[in-house]
Every structure is written in C-alpha cells, then in structure tokens.
Amino acid sequence: VGGPAIRNMATVGGNLFAPAPYGDFTVALLALDASVAAEAGEMPIETFLAGRDTSRAVVTAVSFSLPKAESxxxxxxxxxxxxxxSVLSIAAHLQFATDxxxxxxxxxxxxMADRPIRAKAAEEALLGCKLTSEEIAPALAAAAEGISPITDPIASAWYRAEVLPVHLGRLLLG
Ligand SMILES: Cc1cc2nc3c(=O)[nH]c(=O)nc-3n(C[C@H](O)[C@H](O)[C@H](O)COP(=O)(O)OP(=O)(O)OC[C@H]3O[C@@H](n4cnc5c(N)ncnc54)[C@H](O)[C@@H]3O)c2cc1C
Known part of the structure; x- marks a missing residue:
C-alpha cells in the first residue's frame, strides 16, 4: 500500500489524515472496518474519517479482525x-458461501473523494453474486454511485471515474 519510503518512515496515525491522492493504507483499513482509538475512546474508522478535519485527538491505536485468507x-x-x-486504490473484504x-x-x-469512502451501492449489488464477469456487472455499474473523484496532476476526475469499474472488475475477478 505504499512505496519503500512510506513503508519505512510513515505512521498509521499519519496515514489516517492523509488527503487524497495519498493515504492508501487507510483505504485498506476502511474495508477491514477498523476501529480507531484516541483518548476519548474508540470509534469505527468511518466515523473517524467523517470527523477528521476537526479532530484534535491523538490516535493511539488502530485495530481490526484479521480477515480470512483470500477474503x-x-x-x-x-x-x-x-x-x-495513486490514480486510485481499492480494497475489498468479501465473504463467501460454500457455493x-x-x-x-x-x-x-x-x-474517489477527498478521503477514503465506501462503495455502498457496489457492495449491495455484489450480495448473492458469484465472482464472474456477468454477475459482477451490476456492481461495476453501481461503483460510481456517490463518488466525487479528485483532479490532480496524476489524473482528472473524469478519468478516475472512467477507470474505476475497470479496476474494480480486475480486483474482483483476479
Ligand atoms: C510523496 C508522497 C507519497 C506518498 N505515498 C503514499 C503511499 O504510497 N501510500 C500511502 O498510503 N500514503 C502515501 N503518502 C501519504 C503519507 O505520507 C502517508 O500516508 C503516511 O502514513 C503519513 O504518515 P506520517 O507519520 O508521515 O504523518 P505526518 O505527515 O507526520 O502527519 C499527517 C497528519 O496526521 C497528524 N497525525 C500523525 N499521527 C497522528 C496521531 N497518532 N494522532 C493524531 N494525528 C496524527 C499530523 O499531525 C498531521 O496533521 C504519501 C505522501 C507523500 C508526500
């Protein structure tokens, strides 16, 4: 989730505050439904991210349940x-039935916004599907719902929105 310098020097606490296009690690933590602990207590990462602009709390721990292999x-x-x-980053935590x-x-x-966000419409559309190109098509079509991609020297918002379903498809099928 980061180049060698970032993996060597950067902290998880700092990553939680990184504005897009930085902060890929937080994208992974959001998919894992991590908990963020500060002096005031613990909260879901989604709540933390929503309030981070005004937060004065020092983050002391971040925790999550280890996902099952392959999930x-x-x-x-x-x-x-x-x-x-990043042009973009995507993290997915998926669980499957035996079939x-x-x-x-x-x-x-x-x-896909100024901070990591969830693709809730795509999440819903995936339920009950097998990971085949036909069955994930509605989830890919729904992926753009609620996004507001950034424009920077790496890519325009238009480009990011165009390639999101392509990369989500590769992630799900790969
Ligand atoms: C050129 C470049 C490349 C990058 N590449 C990547 C990448 O590939 N992947 C990636 O995920 N990120 C990347 N980043 C983003 C960022 O550097 C990292 O996410 C990193 O984790 C930040 O950690 P830091 O300790 O350096 O935080 P800092 O930059 O020192 O801090 C960032 C902010 O968080 C606050 N903060 C830090 N720790 C805490 C804490 N414990 N509690 C409360 N507030 C805190 C600081 O006060 C500051 O406001 C990149 C940044 C740059 C500039």
Missing part, C-alpha cells in the same frame, strides 16, 4: 511503480 483484496493503481501516487456466492462485501475506494 481481502487490495489494488493500488499508479503510473510509476512501486512508489507512484461461492458473496454473503458480505465491504469495498473502500481511494481518490
């Missing part, structure tokens, strides 16, 4: 590897 997927799309700034249908989906997106 967690992460993709960072950048033009320069491994240290490039392979999705029973629970939590998908987080980076660069």
């Amino acid at each position: 967690f997927r992460f993709l960072k799309v950048s033009r320069v590897k491994p240290k490039g700034v 392979g249908t999705v029973t629970s989906a939590r998908i987080a997106l980076g660069c």
Whole structure:
C-alpha cells in the first residue's frame, strides 16, 4: 500500500489524515472496518474519517479482525511503480458461501473523494453474486454511485471515474 519510503518512515496515525491522492493504507483499513482509538475512546474508522478535519485527538491505536485468507483484496493503481501516487486504490473484504456466492462485501475506494469512502451501492449489488464477469456487472455499474473523484496532476476526475469499474472488475475477478 505504499512505496519503500512510506513503508519505512510513515505512521498509521499519519496515514489516517492523509488527503487524497495519498493515504492508501487507510483505504485498506476502511474495508477491514477498523476501529480507531484516541483518548476519548474508540470509534469505527468511518466515523473517524467523517470527523477528521476537526479532530484534535491523538490516535493511539488502530485495530481490526484479521480477515480470512483470500477474503481481502487490495489494488493500488499508479503510473510509476512501486512508489507512484495513486490514480486510485481499492480494497475489498468479501465473504463467501460454500457455493461461492458473496454473503458480505465491504469495498473502500481511494481518490474517489477527498478521503477514503465506501462503495455502498457496489457492495449491495455484489450480495448473492458469484465472482464472474456477468454477475459482477451490476456492481461495476453501481461503483460510481456517490463518488466525487479528485483532479490532480496524476489524473482528472473524469478519468478516475472512467477507470474505476475497470479496476474494480480486475480486483474482483483476479
Ligand atoms: C510523496 C508522497 C507519497 C506518498 N505515498 C503514499 C503511499 O504510497 N501510500 C500511502 O498510503 N500514503 C502515501 N503518502 C501519504 C503519507 O505520507 C502517508 O500516508 C503516511 O502514513 C503519513 O504518515 P506520517 O507519520 O508521515 O504523518 P505526518 O505527515 O507526520 O502527519 C499527517 C497528519 O496526521 C497528524 N497525525 C500523525 N499521527 C497522528 C496521531 N497518532 N494522532 C493524531 N494525528 C496524527 C499530523 O499531525 C498531521 O496533521 C504519501 C505522501 C507523500 C508526500
């Protein structure tokens, strides 16, 4: 979720505050439904992110349940590897029934707003689907719902919105 310098020097606490296009690690934490602890107590990461602009709290811990093998997927799309700034990032925590249908989906997106957000319409559309290109098509179509991608020197908002379903599809099928 980051180039060598970031993995070596950066902190998780700082990552929670990184504005888009930075902060890929927080995208992964959002998909994992992490809890963020500060002096005032613990809260879901989604609540924390919504209030982070006015937060004066010092984050002391971030925790989450380890996902089952194969249930967690992460993709960072950048033009320069491994240290490039994100065009976008996607994290997905998926659970499956024994026949392979999705029973629970939590998908987080980076660069699709000023901070990591969930793709709630896509999450809903995935329920009951098997991960085939036909069955995930409605989820890919729904992925753009509620997004407000950023424009920066890496990519325009239009471009990011155009390629989001392509990369989400690759993540789900890959
Ligand atoms: C060139 C560049 C490339 C980057 N690449 C990536 C990348 O590939 N992937 C990625 O995920 N991120 C990336 N980032 C974003 C960022 O550097 C990292 O996310 C990093 O984790 C930030 O950590 P830091 O400790 O340096 O935070 P700082 O930059 O020191 O802090 C950021 C903010 O968070 C506040 N803060 C820090 N710790 C806490 C705490 N415990 N409690 C409360 N507030 C706190 C600081 O006061 C500050 O306001 C990149 C940034 C840059 C500039």
